[in-house]
Amino acid sequence: MADGGDAPSTSGGPTPVAPRVVEYDPITGVPSEFNEFLPPDCPEYKKWKSAQEGGESLEKLTLKDKAGADVEKLPGGKVKKKTKPQVILSVAQRQKTKSTTTVAGLELFGVKLSEAGKLFGKKFACGASVVKTASGGEQIEMQGDFLHQIPELLLKNYKNITKDDVFYVDMADGKKKKNYFADGDDDGDDD
Amino acid sequence: MALFKKFSKEDVSNLSQVKSSVARGIRAAICETYPYLEQTDVIETLIPKKESVYLGKCGHVQLCVMNGTILFFQERDGPWLPTLRVLHQYPDMMKRLRTDKGAIKFVLSGANIMCPGLTHPDATIHDEGDVGAPVAIYAFDKENAMAVGVLKMSTADIRAINKGIGVDNMHHLNDGLWKMPSLN
Numbered sequence: 001m002a003d004g005g006d007a008p009s010t011s012g013g014p015t016p017v018a019p020r021v022v023e024y025d026p027i028t029g030v031p032s033e034f035n036e037f038l039p040p041d042c043p044e045y046k047k048w049k050s051a052q053e054g055g056e057s058l059e060k061l062t063l064k065d066k067a068g069a070d071v072e073k074l075p076g077g078k079v080k081k082k083t084k085p086q087v088i089l090s091v092a093q094r095q096k097t098k099s100t101t102t103v104a105g106l107e108l109f110g111v112k113l114s115e116a117g118k119l120f121g122k123k124f125a126c127g128a129s130v131v132k133t134a135s136g137g138e139q140i141e142m143q144g145d146f147l148h149q150i151p152e153l154l155l156k157n158y159k160n161i162t163k164d165d166v167f168y169v170d171m172a173d174g175k176k177k178k179n180y181f182a183d184g185d186d187d188g189d190d191d
Numbered sequence: 192m193a194l195f196k197k198f199s200k201e202d203v204s205n206l207s208q209v210k211s212s213v214a215r216g217i218r219a220a221i222c223e224t225y226p227y228l229e230q231t232d233v234i235e236t237l238i239p240k241k242e243s244v245y246l247g248k249c250g251h252v253q254l255c256v257m258n259g260t261i262l263f264f265q266e267r268d269g270p271w272l273p274t275l276r277v278l279h280q281y282p283d284m285m286k287r288l289r290t291d292k293g294a295i296k297f298v299l300s301g302a303n304i305m306c307p308g309l310t311h312p313d314a315t316i317h318d319e320g321d322v323g324a325p326v327a328i329y330a331f332d333k334e335n336a337m338a339v340g341v342l343k344m345s346t347a348d349i350r351a352i353n354k355g356i357g358v359d360n361m362h363h364l365n366d367g368l369w370k371m372p373s374l375n
């Protein structure tokens with residue numbers, strides 16, 4: 001019992017411990033033993049349940065590929081918007097010759113609005129800010145008319161925005177949204 | 192109360208690198224709460240001395256972030272609690288409580304752990320603790336921790352009174368914090 005120096009319980013020197021590797025279920029992301037106990041209204045549980053039943057069509061319904069960004073965005077469980085994510089540009093008149101361009105819907109593509117706002121301001125040498133809309137969403141407001149320059153910039157900088165996702169409010173038509181890149185084609189959906 | 196019920200990247204209002212004095216303070220606080228981390232030198236693996244510690248803030252919650260990974264979180268001035276991913280890697284770092292099977296689905300929805308769930312014949316109180324002590328919540332027959340909480344009543348009281356909230360559920364599997372392990 002009368003040992004020299006190696007008493008393992010005292011601070012003779014820290015004994016290294018390797019981290020345990022825990023396997024998480026590939027579908028739900030939690031340890032597999034808890035799969036069946038997840039709250040039934042959360043997307044992970046639904047995915048797991050449908051994989052269990054082997055119903056492929058069910059899986060497609062719950063996953064909502066097109067609006068995939070939406071489902072992931074709000075882990076609290078609320079899927080606010082069921083519409084396809086779109087970027088909507090509009091121009092409003094301010095004073096005599098001055099106008100403002102509004103870009104809405106960028107956050108649905110995972111774009112940080114404050115960064116995007118700064119980028120726009122720099123590129124076009126204008127004032128750009130993030131404002132809240134009446135419905136609670138946010139959009140970027142720029143001083144000046146940049147309706148025609150913004151789509152190019154969006155496509156160039158943000159790889160996940162495609163031509164189909166960009167719409168603008170045509171002043172002549174009032175409230176109608178048109179797909180920017182397909183003039184006269186009217187590809188976009190009016191939700 | 193489920194702290195991270197609705198939690199996403201946008202809720203983190205501020206992510207900034209902290210001065211080394213603050214980082215040392217955080218490290219010291221964590222070592223004090225979890226002597227196991229210091230004894231096994233795991234704290235050096237998690238929060239190396241040389242590397243920069245980032246602090247994310249969301250409301251009254253602070254997140255300790257290393258290399259983009261969220262390691263610990265703290266509500267107001269409470270104890271620093273590890274995220275479940277960290278706890279899974281080093282399960283011996285905290286005191287354990289094991290609830291019965293029936294409590295699992297409630298805990299995973301964010302409910303607090305009630306005394307009867309801990310005094311149930313299937314439940315085990317592996318380690319004793321006092322009010323305010325951080326604990327890992329396990330479930331009967333399950334290998335991995337399902338939640339991290341703070342004792343609202345001492346374990347002795349839980350057995351004696353057997354009524355009311357025993358442990359506050361701060362973080363559980365599949366909550367907002369679990370789903371977001373990394374911040375840019």
